[in-house]
Amino acid sequence: MTVVLDASALLALLNDEPGAEIVKEALPQAVISTVNLAEVVGKLLDGGMPESQVIDGLEGLGLRQVSFDVQQAYASGFLRGSTRLHGLSLGDRACLSLAKRLGVPALTSDRAWSALDIGIQVLLTR
DSSP, X not given: OOOEEOHHHHHHHHTTOTTXXXXXXXXXXXXXXXXXXXXXXXXXXXXXXXXXXXHHHHHTTTOEEEOOOHHHHHHHHHTXXXXXXXXXXXXXXXXXXXXXXXXXXXXXXXXXXXXXXXXXXXXXXX
């Protein structure tokens, strides 16, 4: 099943955190917004990984990346009102709006998403 990965889900895999196996199983058919990819890159660099290893490691996953375009910008912005009380970031909304556009679930480690009632299926890694 195709899913859209949130940064937290991909980081769970890369850091071998709880839920990593769920992400690993989803990886062959998963996609990620370039906004969430940027979040992952930043976290890996914060952890001390050299840029070349970040690029090699992420590209080696074979993960399909979907560019954040104008349509995604509007869709993510439109989600702000319905997600504000749950504290979702732009990256969170980028993931959710891509899942909505593709008609597939979003896979995240963020439990706050399970309380959302926005017409987008959310799967939790843990």
